[in-house]
Amino acid sequence: RAVNNLDSQVISGPMSVLNFFNNIVRWVNVTASPAFLMMNAIRDPGTAFYNLQATEAAPYTKEIFANYGKSFKALKKVFLEGNRDPTDADVKMVEAFENAGGRTSFVEQLNPSDDTWRSFDAQVARRQGNLKQIMAAKDKWIDGLENFNVLFENVMRLSTFNVLVDKGTSKTRAARIAQDLTTNFTRRGYITQALGNWWVFFNASVQGNYQVVRNLLSSKKLQAWAGGTIMFALMLDLLGRAVADDWDEIPEWDKERFIILPIKVAGDFVKIPAPWVYNVLWRAGGMFGEMLSGARKPQDMVLDLAALTATTLNP
Numbered sequence: 001r002a003v004n005n006l007d008s009q010v011i012s013g014p015m016s017v018l019n020f021f022n023n024i025v026r027w028v029n030v031t032a033s034p035a036f037l038m039m040n041a042i043r044d045p046g047t048a049f050y051n052l053q054a055t056e057a058a059p060y061t062k063e064i065f066a067n068y069g070k071s072f073k074a075l076k077k078v079f080l081e082g083n084r085d086p087t088d089a090d091v092k093m094v095e096a097f098e099n100a101g102g103r104t105s106f107v108e109q110l111n112p113s114d115d116t117w118r119s120f121d122a123q124v125a126r127r128q129g130n131l132k133q134i135m136a137a138k139d140k141w142i143d144g145l146e147n148f149n150v151l152f153e154n155v156m157r158l159s160t161f162n163v164l165v166d167k168g169t170s171k172t173r174a175a176r177i178a179q180d181l182t183t184n185f186t187r188r189g190y191i192t193q194a195l196g197n198w199w200v201f202f203n204a205s206v207q208g209n210y211q212v213v214r215n216l217l218s219s220k221k222l223q224a225w226a227g228g229t230i231m232f233a234l235m236l237d238l239l240g241r242a243v244a245d246d247w248d249e250i251p252e253w254d255k256e257r258f259i260i261l262p263i264k265v266a267g268d269f270v271k272i273p274a275p276w277v278y279n280v281l282w283r284a285g286g287m288f289g290e291m292l293s294g295a296r297k298p299q300d301m302v303l304d305l306a307a308l309t310a311t312t313l314n315p
Contacts, residue, residue: 022197031146037149037152039273040106043275044152044182045156046273046275050212050215050278054215056177060164065159067159067162068155068156068159071156074091074094075094075151075155075158077091079147079150080147093162094158097161100161102154102157102158102175103150103154104186157178160177161174161175164178180211182211183204185203188203199315204315205315209277209312209313229282229285231285234286235285236286236289237290238293239262240260241289248290248295257279258271258272259272260286280305283308287304
């Protein structure tokens with residue numbers, strides 16, 4: 001079964017060359033990027049907040065966020081300190097989460113060698129379900145700086161998993177909901193890995209976009225939150241224009257990627273990384289404010305919002 005899981009698309013010569021260059025891109029832009037880590041630590045909970053509203057976990061949103069610190073402590077103990085003591089309560093918590101399938105990771109999904117012959121021992125260990133063998137395999141799941149990324153990507157997932165299990169949800173169902181909080185990197189098609197070699201962030205973007213669009217189309221509660229987000233962003237824009245003469249001088253790039261508060265610290269407006277994909281909603285509210293104040297023409301707003309949406313959804 002492990003042999004059958006090896007993909008000839010990945011172990012061929014051209015793909016090996018692409019893997020080499022993609023590893024460099026991945027390392028520079030994700031694994032070894034403090035900026036990515038810090039912004040992701042803010043964006044992920046924001047995205048999770050919106051997506052939670054489209055699930056059965058919505059009534060427990062407050063409890064899930066309150067459980068963030070406890071979940072962070074447990075993941076830190078396992079991923080950063082290497083603690084796998086089977087008698088430790090935090091370790092048991094994390095391993096129950098992992099064994100149920102709740103753990104997923106952007107940086108791990110980007111690792112192009114994950115399903116090649118070099119990780120054959122890891123493949124066998126996964127099929128056997130032996131966690132110690134997995135961690136001791138030649139190609140480890142977690143290595144070096146990737147520990148930090150994996151930790152932050154799974155804090156909200158672990159917190160959601162624990163709260164749902166405490167509320168009586170089965171571990172399998174809780175794990176699935178936890179996976180879908182942001183981008184479910186385990187969901188992919190047969191040729192996804194090959195596509196990922198040619199287009200390195202392909203699957204991560206496609207799955208993230210799919211998750212948001214599906215939730216928006218299926219959940220009236222999330223639709224209400226989306227409308228509220230646009231209105232709040234509209235008010236922020238009007239307030240910013242009223243209190244700051246240089247509000248319209250903020251670069252468009254920043255407006256599209258950050259929630260900008262009309263408050264200055266050290267001469268700069270406070271900027272909060274906007275949740276993945278939902279940044280379109282925040283920017284739409286700002287554009288409405290610009291249109292109402294005469295800073296942007298209605299036809300320009302339609303075209304610019306369409307362009308922003310296309311850019312955001314582009315893998």
